[in-house]
């Protein structure tokens with residue numbers, strides 16, 4: 001049912017936008033913005049993904065059930081990133097002594 | 112044989128003849144039978160490997176099998192059982208056969224996708240078998256890096272590719288179930304009138320569709336790292352070997368629920384039918400299925416407590432792991448409450464359901480031990496873990512599968528199984544199973560590590576117990592294969608509803624006709640409208 005809803009013209013417009021954003025990505029890669037580098041690159045990438053999902057994949061014109069399932073995919077991704085980063089961020093924190101390292105008194109004398 | 116003057120009734124089995132009519136069928140019931148044959152084959156392959164390494168473990172020295180052959184055997188066992196039996200079997204066999212029947216539909220929403228999934232599954236299986244024939248793999252079913260990417264010189268890529276391809280078969284089936292359950296329910300069959308078997312498969316399908324792509328990509332990354340050294344997992348190239356474990360267990364912990372949720376669905380059906388009683392707390396069971404599907408994605412780090420994962424992350428994962436026990440416990444209590452004051456009959460499927468209740472409880476509770484940060488330091492990678500997950504997977508999934516297979520066997524084949532033999536086998540399986548795996552809890556507690564061909568002498572007695580139990584268990588599995596095949600030809604004819612059970616699948620003839628219902632049924636009552 002959604003096939004007739006999107007005009008060819010809109011497809012071309014979306015395509016042009018995607019191309020423009022790609023050019024922007026390349027340009028941004030040559031400018032050093034410090035901490036903003038990653039944020040801007042990810043921002044552009046997410047905008048592009050959103051355009052593809054909404055228009056090329058017709059999600060915009062689909063039922064709420066489709067919306068729920070598409071969002072569920074993103075929620076999964078968020079869970080994976082958050083709980084995964086949970087490890088990577090805290091790995092460098094000062095950890096209490098691991099049970100596998102011998103206490104200093106038991107360590108062999110170095111001389 | 113038909114008496115003269117009678118017309119043979121048309122059903123999905125005799126609707127068409129010849130091998131081609133099976134290989135090109137779009138009938139969900141025939142595809143279920145094809146899946147039954149494929150998954151049984153892989154069960155036998157995995158079982159054969161287990162026979163070999165259990166025999167090796169009779170003696171402390173590595174004598175029957177060399178250490179590297181032993182490693183290949185337990186890898187074959189794990190890969191065949193996990194990817195090609197435990198994960199696909201209940202959804203692809205029982206789910207495939209029953210979901211359209213239970214919701215009053217003529218087939219699944221996408222019959223061609225259903226057939227395609229069987230071919231994709233077999234392609235994956237073929238790749239894994241080629242890996243075995245071409246020298247085997249010794250990484251274990253988990254394909255841990257850096258061993259799998261850098262050091263192993265066995266058929267890692269072929270086998271991993273097999274698991275990757277079979278994942279797509281899972282996704283196809285899961286997607287098909289979701290669409291079917293959303294769009295093809297009979298008039299009057301509201302969401303909260305669905306049988307719990309269907310709800311369980313709905314929750315399972317969500318996990319499959321959301322989780323499987325992650326493990327697929329991870330497996331591809333392992334292959335790419337092995338071939339082209341792209342530096343995802345190799346620290347020398349800026350990667351992190353532990354990242355593999357994160358990605359792998361992100362899927363593979365929920366995969367346990369892909370095995371166990373459909374099993375729980377089966378058990379819900381069995382317990383209400385053989386207690387002749389409405390299920391206790393229908394909505395709580397539904398909610399706990401969905402709860403498991405979601406919470407199951409939050410706990411994967413409990414496999415990594417000693418893998419150099421930050422202990423702060425370990426703390427979070429440990430707490431979340433305790434949470435996921437809650438929905439399983441809710442189900443357990445609901446089943447017990449259903450049994451209370453029921454009119455219980457001890458037929459074969461119910462024996463398996465009882466087996467499930469006891470064994471899965473032990474499996475689940477020992478999981479709490481392992482989810483404990485401190486205790487896991489001692490128990491990690493010991494036989495305690497092996498015993499724990501066999502209680503969950505075999506005591507849970509296989510028990511429920513056999514119960515379900517017996518329960519719906521008359522519906523699938525139109526024949527009754529021999530009750531005496533079936534009861535005997537159920538008891539043999541229960542005894543053999545406990546004999547095999549209870550000693551392994553003790554071995555693990557005493558510190559015997561898993562995945563070694565040889566072990567210190569003091570562990571021998573318990574290992575002999577375990578191997579002896581495994582041989583009993585083996586016979587227990589052999590019997591059903593024999594008498595169920597026998598019953599196809601000699602079993603008594605089953606009527607449409609031999610167990611006097613509720614549910615739309617019991618309103619059609621056994622075996623059902625190709626398009627299930629001659630008239631679309633209208634549902635006017637709740638599920639499980641039993642007398643008590």
Ligand SMILES: [Cu+2]
Nearest residue numbers: 364411413414
């Ligand atoms: Cu887990």
